[in-house]
Amino acid sequence: MTLSLRHARVRYGPLEALHGVTLAAPAPGLTVLLGRNGSGRTTALRALAGAVPLSGGAVVWDGADVTGVPAYERARRGLCLVPDRRAVFGSLTVRENLELTAPAFDTALAAYPPLEALLPRRAGTLSGGEQRMLALSRALLARPRVLLVDEPAQGMSPAVAARTYELLAGLDACVVLAEQRLPPVPRDRPTLVYELRRGAVVFSGEATEPRQAPGASLRARRSGSHPRE
Structure with a gap:
């Protein structure tokens, strides 16, 4: 399975945020969209999720063109987007936030043990x-087939x-x-x-390849070293 953008363009009013971006993310696998603020990485993530419409190009999921499929339908098919802001229901408690996804949430507490002490707290606090x-x-x-996360470790301690x-x-x-910077990635998985x-x-x-000047990167892709869809 692959989720990809093909020559994707996104406009915000008169400004074009993505200029014909093509990329492919395989499954199972980890893909990082790297760049500074304003680079288009967040827009590319939202375009994959259907949260912003394309003004050109396509979104292809597992061989099918889903460009016109709304975000809620992509979510029903197993796509989950975690934005960098407003990703929880602030007026609900931690317990209620978890119960909205699954009545039994022991696996969530196993993943992040500090949450157990926070269960009665309102998420907004x-x-x-x-x-x-x-x-x-x-x-x-939610056990998603596709998980899109904008800056997952923002505000976390180094250990967390x-x-x-x-x-x-480790997700299948x-x-x-x-991300703004390349995160620590496993060496045993591409x-x-x-x-x-x-x-x-x-x-x-691949993450192990050196990233050079834009011209050198373009030459590397033309030589066939870039990942294919």
Whole structure:
């Protein structure tokens, strides 16, 4: 199974945020969309989820064009998006947030043990890192076929961040992360990286490949070293 963007363009009013982006994320596997703020990585993630419409190009999931499929229908088919903000229901308790996904949430507490003490707390009163733990534990409970996460470790302590990347890398799913920097990735599983700048892909390859200047990255892709769909 592969989830991909093909020559995708996204506009916000008169501004074009993605300029014909093509990328492919296999399953099972880990794919990282790398770039600074304003690079287009978050827009690419939202385009895959159907949260923003394309002005050109296509979204293809497991060989089928799903460009016109709404976000809620993609969610029903097993796609889960964890945005960088407003990823939990702030007026509900931690317990209620988890129960919305699954009545039994022991696996969520096993993934993030600190959540157990926070069960009676309202999610809106949690710290940023605690809210990320809650949002990710809800996603894990859903057992998605595709998991899209924008900056998963934002606000987390180094130990919890390391645990988070370990959990994500171990999922039997298509996992796509939007990050500003390359996170620690397992060496025993191939990890694809797409680096975006100003709405365009300037590097594509495995995480172990050196990322060079944009011109060198383009030459590498033309030579056939980039991952194929």
